[in-house]
Amino acid sequence: MSGTGPAEVAAGSALPPMSVRVTRADLVRYAGAALDFNPIHWNEKTADEVGLPGVIAHGMLTMAIAGRLVTDWLGDPGALLEYGARFIRPVVVPNDETGALVELSGKIREVREDGTARVDVTATFEGKAVLGKAVAIVRLPA
């Protein structure tokens, strides 16, 4: 086991890292589940026309996957009080079986007197951050 459980956190401690592969099939499945049918997430031609380097993952899918890092660690997703992120770089998803690899890590930035903590999440694709200011405020177990 790497990382620390939510009961014994201190500023600086790390959450167990995760890496997730995202394929075109995942994008189609997410589009249907989230009702987000913007063609830049499934149609090469549209992505091309608007100047993207290829079909890209929904920013909200990357944010959801990054959220799993925090809720898996918490156990109870209801202990997540706030969660936000900026979408600073696209995850380009190739038309193959392997897809794009998104790597996730998290760190406790601050443990607060009121029993909450701030977790900073990092999501990278091809070595570069794709989410900016990805921050979760969580309630720690009493």
Next chain:
Amino acid sequence: MPLDPAYAGHAYPRSEVYEVGRAKIREFAEAIGDANPVYRDPEAAAAAGYPDVIAPPTFPVLLFGKFSIAALVEDEALGLDYGRMVHGDMSFAYQRPVRAGDRLTLVTHIESVMNRAGNDFLNLRVDVDTDDDERVVVARAQLVVRGEQ
């Protein structure tokens, strides 16, 4: 045409009600690869203290797309070019998790409109409530409309 900064403070009429179903939550959890049993098994949810299965934290984006983005796109006077729009940021502040059986309705507020370097930035706040007035989550989002260059 840049978006009109006078839109700051504008709110759209309350949306229709969206009833959150167990099957939709499960479908969403599967789509994000999240195996947590509280999203699919009512007994696991009950053991964790919830009256029914809960939804993953980013689930409210479904309502944001269905109602908020739709309201903006349909507002001809606003003149949002959907084809040039990208999602800049998103955040959620939860009163409690969304759960199956919730009858949710929302109000979309335009908090500010900025024009910078040829791009438009639209900052939104979306208050998501049950139809009996319980606040569930407040979502904030920035939409960026890229200028034509």
